[in-house]
Amino acid sequence: MGSIERIEHVAGKVIQAKRDGHDIVVVVSAMSGETNRLLEMANQISDSPVPRELDVLLSTGEQVSIALLSMALEKQGFSARSYTGTQVNILTDSAHNKARIERIDDSRICTDLGEGSIVVVAGFQGVDDNGNITTLGRGGSDTTAVALAAALNADECRIYTDVDGVYTTDPRVEPKARRLSQITFEEMLEMASLGSKVLQIRAVEFAGKYQVPLRVLSTFEEGEGTLITLEDEDMEAARISGIAFNRDEAQLTITGVPDHPGIAAGILGPISDANIEVDMIVQNVAGDDTTDFTCTVHRGDYDKALAILSDTAKKLGAREVSGDPEIVKLSLVGVGMRSHAGIASKMFKALADENINIRMISTSEIKISVVIEEKYLELGVRALHSAFGLEEDN
C-alpha cells in the first residue's frame, strides 16, 4: 500500500516536470522491499542461484514498477509507455548480476517523445548480445538514468533519492552541515567514495565521462537539490565543498625497514595477494638508512593484514610492526585546492587547536585526507566545518 502511494507520488513529480514543458524519460527502480523479496525466494531454492536466472528473476522488480507508474500517468490523462531493458535495447556485456552498459538504442524513445508521450524505462537491467536479460547490480538504476541521459543528450538527469542533496558533511555529525547547490563530478566522487552515499559511484563516473549534468533531489521534499557539473569558471578560486570521513579504516605501520628500491612492493605484495584492499599509503624516509611505511585497510581486514605484515617484517629485517584499528580518515574536498597551499596549513591548524593529533596525511588534486583517532571524529569534522566557513552560503 505504501508502495502504491509512492508510485502515485512519483507520477505527480513526473507530471509536474512535463507541465513545465520538458520531454520526460523516467527511469524507475523496484518498489521498496521488492528486490529483497525476490532474493529471498531465490535463496530459499539455492544458496548460490545461477547468475543468469537471478537476473531473469530480479529484473521483474523494475518491470512491475514501470507498468504501475505508466498506469498511474495514463490515469491522470498523460500518454505513457513503459519499456524493459530488453525492449529499449539497453545493450550490456554478459556479466550477469554486474553487467556494464555498452550501447543504447534510443529510436523508440525518441519516437515516443516526439509524439508527446512520457517514456518510463526499467532501471538496473539490460540485455546482452544473445538476448539474455542482465542486471547492472544493486543501485544500477542511477547508472541506467545517466546512460539514457547521455544517449538522448538530455538537458539534465535528475536523481530522486531519500536525501534532498549533497551536504558539506554528514548532518548527523555536524548539524550545521549545509546543502551544496553545486559540486563538480570529481568532488562528488571524493565525497561519495568517502562515505556520503548519496549516489552510486558508477553513475557519477558515467555522468562525468559523458558530461551529463546530474541533479540530486529528494523524492519527498521540494527543493533544487544539488547540481553536479563540470568545473566552471568561478570555481578557479579555492573552494571547499565539504568534509567527508570514513569510520571503517584501520592503520598498519612497519618501521625501520632497510631502504632500497622495491621495498614498497615487497610490503604491499603479500597484502594484496590476500585480496585485502589498501586505501591510504604513506612512506617516510627515516633518519638512518631505513624507512617507515604506513597504510590503512578496511577495519574488517585488520587482524589478517597485521599477521601478514608481521611475517613480512621478519623477512625484510624491519624493526617493528604496529597498528591501530580505531582510526578514522577525515577529508577536506574541493576543487582548486592544490594551487592554494594555505588550505592545508589552515586545516592542520584547525585540528591542532583542538589538540587532535594527525597520524597520516595524504593529498590529491581535490582533497586533503588525514588519519586521526576515532574518538576525535565528530570534533574534527566540526572544527574543519567551522574553520572553512561551510555553514555559510559559499
Place this chain on the structure above:
Amino acid sequence: MGSIERIEHVAGKVIQAKRDGHDIVVVVSAMSGETNRLLEMANQISDSPVPRELDVLLSTGEQVSIALLSMALEKQGFSARSYTGTQVNILTDSAHNKARIERIDDSRICTDLGEGSIVVVAGFQGVDDNGNITTLGRGGSDTTAVALAAALNADECRIYTDVDGVYTTDPRVEPKARRLSQITFEEMLEMASLGSKVLQIRAVEFAGKYQVPLRVLSTFEEGEGTLITLEDEDMEAARISGIAFNRDEAQLTITGVPDHPGIAAGILGPISDANIEVDMIVQNVAGDDTTDFTCTVHRGDYDKALAILSDTAKKLGAREVSGDPEIVKLSLVGVGMRSHAGIASKMFKALADENINIRMISTSEIKISVVIEEKYLELGVRALHSAFGLEEDN
C-alpha cells in the same frame, strides 16, 4: 513458502521425465496467488488499467516462475535455460490481455535441447510485431504449452493440473466416476464446455487443430492421467466417454406463436441485442398454425430475458410465456454416437425409469443433451452413469 515447495516439486517431475530419456520443454504459469496480487496492485492505481501496461505487469508473474524453476533444476545438477515470451519470440497479435499466438521461433529452444539443456518457457505471454509484451488471458499457459508442442513437433504435451485426469462425470456427483485413459479432442471440448473445467477450451482447440497429443495429469499424484488424441480406429464403435452437466441454466418458453418464416429470429433478436447468450434452442410445431419455442440462458440472465420475451410475445401475438430458473442440462458425450440410434433411446429410458421428466432434447455429432428439473441432477447423472456402464473400464 508453499509456492517455493511447489516449484521444487515441479523440478522433481521434470527431472524424472528427463531421466526417462526425453528432451524437455517446460511451460510454467505464475505461482499461486501471484497474478491476483499483481492485479490488485493495478486496481489500486486504476479501475481500468491501460491494457498494454497490464500485460507488462502480469507477465512478471511467469517470469518469476521460470527463473525459480531453472534455479531449482540447476541446483539438482541439470542444465536449464529460462525464456520469457519475448525471448523465445512467441509472436502474437496486438490484442493486449487476450492476444492470440501467431508464430513461434523455435531456433533457440532447439539449440538448447540439442545441448542437453532443459528449456523453461514462461506461459501466458508473448510479444507483438512491435516488441510490446502481450498476454494470452487467464489460463493461457495451457495454450502456450500446446503451441510450443506443435511448433516443436513434440511427442506429447503434458498438462499438469490439480486433477489426475478427465473423468466420466464429476466424482462429487457420482462417486463411481472413473478416470478415462483416453478421449478425443471433440469429446474433450464437449466435456470442457459443459462444466468439466480441467483444461482451457482454447488449449484443447489448439491441440486438435495442430494434432498435438495432450495428456492431463495431476501435479501431486502419480498416474497416467488422460490422453487426449485424434479419433482412432477402435473408436468407430459407439463409445460413451462421459456425462457432463451444467447447473447454471434457466429455461424460457414461448407457446402459441403464429408460425411463419423468420419467427425464430424475431424471438431471439431482442434477447441477443441485450447481450444475453443463449445456449440450447428447440422449436416444435404445435397442432394448430402456431409453434412453441424454448431456449435456455445463463441463470443470472433469467429475469432480464423473461421480461424481453414477454414483450416479444405481445408483439407477436403469442399465447403464453413461461420459464423455469431451476433446470439443469445433462449431456451424454461420446464419438460415434450419431450412427447408433439405440443410444438416445437407452438414455431416455434410463431417465424415465427414475421418473425424471425430460423438458428439452438437443443432439449433436458427439453428444445428446437433455434439460431436466434441477432436483433430479444427481439422480440423473448416476442413472446414466450406470446405464452406460461407465464405472467399468471401457
